[in-house]
Amino acid sequence: xxxxxxxxxxxxxxxxxxxxxxxxxxxxxxxxxxxxxxxxxxxxxxxxxxxxxxxxxxxxxxxxxxxxxxxxxxxxxxxxxxxxxxxxxxxxxxxxxxxxxxxxxxxxxxxxxxxxxxxxxxxxxxxxxxxxxxxxxxxxxxxxxxxxxxxxxxxxxxxxxxxxxxxxxxxxxxxxxxxxxxxxxxxxxxxxxxxxxxxxxxxxxxxxxxxxxxxxxxxxxxxxxxxxxxxxxxxxxxxxxxxxxxxxxxxxxxxxxxxxxxxxxxxxxxxxxxxxxxxxxxxxxxxxxxxxxxxxxxxxxxxxxxxxxxxxxxxxxxxxxxxxxxxxxxxxxxxxxxxxxxxxxxxxxxxxxxxxxxxxxxxxxxxxxxxxxxxxxxxxxxxxxxxxxxxxxxxxxxxxxxxxxxxxxxxxxxxxxxxxxxxxxxxxxxxxxxxxxxxxxxxxxxxxxxxxxxxxxxxxxxxxxxxxxxxxxxxxxxxxxxxxxxxxxxxxxxxxxxxxxxx
Amino acid sequence: xxxxxxxxxxxxxxxxxxxxxxxxxxxxxxxxxxxxxxxxxxxxxxxxxxxxxxxxxxxxxxxxxxxxxxxxxxxxxxxxxxxxxxxxxxxxxxxxxxxxxxxxxxxxxxxxxxxxxxxxxxxxxxxxxxxxxxxxxxxxxxxxxxxxxxxxxxxxxxxxxxxxxxxxxxxx
Numbered sequence: 001x002x003x004x005x006x007x008x009x010x011x012x013x014x015x016x017x018x019x020x021x022x023x024x025x026x027x028x029x030x031x032x033x034x035x036x037x038x039x040x041x042x043x044x045x046x047x048x049x050x051x052x053x054x055x056x057x058x059x060x061x062x063x064x065x066x067x068x069x070x071x072x073x074x075x076x077x078x079x080x081x082x083x084x085x086x087x088x089x090x091x092x093x094x095x096x097x098x099x100x101x102x103x104x105x106x107x108x109x110x111x112x113x114x115x116x117x118x119x120x121x122x123x124x125x126x127x128x129x130x131x132x133x134x135x136x137x138x139x140x141x142x143x144x145x146x147x148x149x150x151x152x153x154x155x156x157x158x159x160x161x162x163x164x165x166x167x168x169x170x171x172x173x174x175x176x177x178x179x180x181x182x183x184x185x186x187x188x189x190x191x192x193x194x195x196x197x198x199x200x201x202x203x204x205x206x207x208x209x210x211x212x213x214x215x216x217x218x219x220x221x222x223x224x225x226x227x228x229x230x231x232x233x234x235x236x237x238x239x240x241x242x243x244x245x246x247x248x249x250x251x252x253x254x255x256x257x258x259x260x261x262x263x264x265x266x267x268x269x270x271x272x273x274x275x276x277x278x279x280x281x282x283x284x285x286x287x288x289x290x291x292x293x294x295x296x297x298x299x300x301x302x303x304x305x306x307x308x309x310x311x312x313x314x315x316x317x318x319x320x321x322x323x324x325x326x327x328x329x330x331x332x333x334x335x336x337x338x339x340x341x342x343x344x345x346x347x348x349x350x351x352x353x354x355x356x357x358x359x360x361x362x363x364x365x366x367x368x369x370x371x372x373x374x375x376x377x378x379x380x381x382x383x384x385x386x387x388x389x390x391x392x393x394x395x396x397x398x399x400x401x402x403x404x405x406x407x408x409x410x411x412x413x414x415x416x417x418x419x420x421x422x423x424x425x426x427x428x429x430x431x432x433x434x435x436x437x438x439x440x441x442x443x444x445x446x447x448x449x450x451x452x453x454x455x456x457x458x459x460x461x462x463x464x465x466x467x468x469x470x471x472x473x474x475x476x477x478x479x480x481x482x483x484x485x486x487x488x489x490x491x492x493x494x495x496x497x498x499x500x501x502x503x
Numbered sequence: 504x505x506x507x508x509x510x511x512x513x514x515x516x517x518x519x520x521x522x523x524x525x526x527x528x529x530x531x532x533x534x535x536x537x538x539x540x541x542x543x544x545x546x547x548x549x550x551x552x553x554x555x556x557x558x559x560x561x562x563x564x565x566x567x568x569x570x571x572x573x574x575x576x577x578x579x580x581x582x583x584x585x586x587x588x589x590x591x592x593x594x595x596x597x598x599x600x601x602x603x604x605x606x607x608x609x610x611x612x613x614x615x616x617x618x619x620x621x622x623x624x625x626x627x628x629x630x631x632x633x634x635x636x637x638x639x640x641x642x643x644x645x646x647x648x649x650x651x652x653x654x655x656x657x658x659x660x661x662x663x664x665x666x667x668x669x670x671x672x673x674x675x
Contacts, residue, residue: 183634183641186616186617186641187641190616190636346610349610349611349642350611350637350642351565351611352611352612352637353565356547357547357548358548359547359548374547380611380612380613380637408575408576409575411548411549411562411573412548412562412564413547413548413549413562413563413564413565414564414565415564415565416564416565416571417564419564419573419579420573420578420579451578452578455578455580459574459577459578459580460512460580461534462559462574462577463512463561463572463574463577463580463582464510464512464518464520464534464582465532465539465541465552465559466549466550466552466559466561466563466570466572466574466582467510467561467563467570467572467580467582467584468508468510468520468522468532468582468584469522469530469532469541469543469550469552470545470549470550470561470563470566470570470572471508471566471570471584472506472508472522472530473543473544473545473550474545474566
């Protein structure tokens with residue numbers, strides 16, 4: 001086993017990887033940007049090295065600098081986390097050339113799965129069902145429009161190198177297609193350094209179900225069952241659970257087998273996720289394979305009892321898989337929610353700022369994978385996810401009740417959060433009965449607006465009482481005045497200065 | 504000794520609220536002539552209060568231009584709260600004229616990716632004015648009403664702070 005591992009990432013995932021490293025007695029090396037100099041992942045590490053300024057292109061994506069840190073620190077392997085360099089085949093190759101173990105699949109598997117259109121071709125050849133779409137990236141928006149019209153709207157524009165919803169646009173109206181295509185290319189270029197995009201048929205009201213797979217370097221592969229990730233906003237997952245309440249046992253088995261087949265088709269090694277769209281009739285279509293650890297991996301860990309990061313490390317070190325398919329079981333029910341620093345009432349607008357206080361409620365069956373501490377800053381440079389809360393219980397209704405309790409108790413001061421929004425998700429009837437699809441957020445938002453209007457006078461007065469006492473008890477007249485002067489943005493302040501000037 | 508506030512949420516009328524410190528951590532809060540006496544204290548994540556035996560716990564997410572408070576078990580609400588003095592000053596300013604609708608300021612810190620308008624352009628409601636990238640997401644800023652652009656305060660590629668003037672419109 002390795003003695004020292006570098007984590008080429010930040011935030012909660014870097015922290016989460018370091019936790020397993022520490023338990024395994026392996027030293028951890030952090031890299032950080034100037035904006036993250038005091039971040040939690042730096043505090044967690046045994047050694048930490050600055051790799052550049054705040055923008056990730058100048059720090060966390062700097063291959064040369066990260067390899068140099070690995071050399072200087074004596075790390076033997078690099079864990080890329082998710083995002084950043086995790087699905088960068090060139091980086092995987094460069095690690096190998098530098099004599100470092102890349103904790104992830106071999107470069108050729110990243111290439112084949114990373115470019116989404118190529119992955120589709122590989123899957124079609126392997127007999128795995130896929131969603132209708134172009135097989136190659138389309139450079140011109142006009143050409144893409146012609147193709148979109150041939151398969152029929154609505155369509156989905158996707159970044160060929162994409163992931164995490166970046167560079168992705170749903171288009172219903174042909175008149176808006178060209179504008180959306182250019183927007184997707186720009187976003188893809190900024191996020192991945194590659195602006196290639198392609199077009200796919202948009203399957204109406206699907207469920208997003210994915211299978212976790214794990215392969216060792218000795219030809220053994222297993223799946224660790226499914227995750228239902230259908231609660232998404234702006235194509236980014238917000239809530240994930242396992243098992244999927246809607247998936248029939250026979251479909252689960254078939255999907256698992258297909259996922260392992262998909263991995264085998266590219267000689268996969270390590271942890272990966274095969275994503276599918278599942279329609280109302282239990283038909284499923286290959287969407288893409290993510291050749292890395294997923295954000296939502298903890299729900300699988302909760303249900304299978306397997307530490308996926310430990311499994312990644314063991315496989316990367318050349319060990320065989322320590323379990324066989326028939327030894328794996330799904331136990332109970334797990335749900336994960338992503339706590340974001342954002343304003344759900346303003347179309348999920350990011351809300352960066354300093355977290356002045358943070359209370360994470362403990363309790364049975366609760367896991368908190370956070371990337372921040374009280375006093376830490378949520379900067380505008382990176383993803384606004386603050387933490388992931390994971391609950392595990394013996395049944396789905398109990399898991400929902402536990403999560404609701406957790407969301408009521410969890411408190412974070414300094415930024416707006418989606419905690420209330422997540423609480424409302426738990427009350428959404430289609431979520432409660434498990435029938436929800438990827439369109440569920442629209443329904444939740446509608447219900448939120450209705451609930452907003454149905455607030456009773458008593459509830460209003462309670463909030464008023466709490467708010468006014470909070471202001472009053474702060475007893476800092478100076479700071480209160482400073483806060484009040486910025487009411488309504490710059491206008492009030494400017495007007496006041498003008499008024500003073502006149503008199 | 505009591506302190507006067509004006510408090511409102513959403514489009515509601517501002518209500519006058521008086522908070523009287525009656526000692527030993529207790530406060531008498533009077534709204535519209537009705538008084539409630541509570542024991543209250545702040546803690547790192549918000550404010551706790553006990554009214555009779557009823558416990559009311561409020562997580563305060565932000566306290567800037569308004570207090571966003573999440574009463575436990577209830578809905579989060581954005582409550583505006585001004586001292587009586589500041590409220591009167593604002594009333595006077597608004598009476599003196601001036602509009603808040605004549606400009607768009609940046610709701611977030613980030614980078615300007617694209618500026619889609621220039622001075623003199625006539626924009627229609629919903630039209631994209633510019634795109635700001637924050638946290639690796641593109642955020643479109645759209646016109647809230649039909650208007651003519653008088654001034655554009657930023658250029659593509661510029662890093663901006665919250666409150667930065669983006670576009671100013673000519674008032675009709």
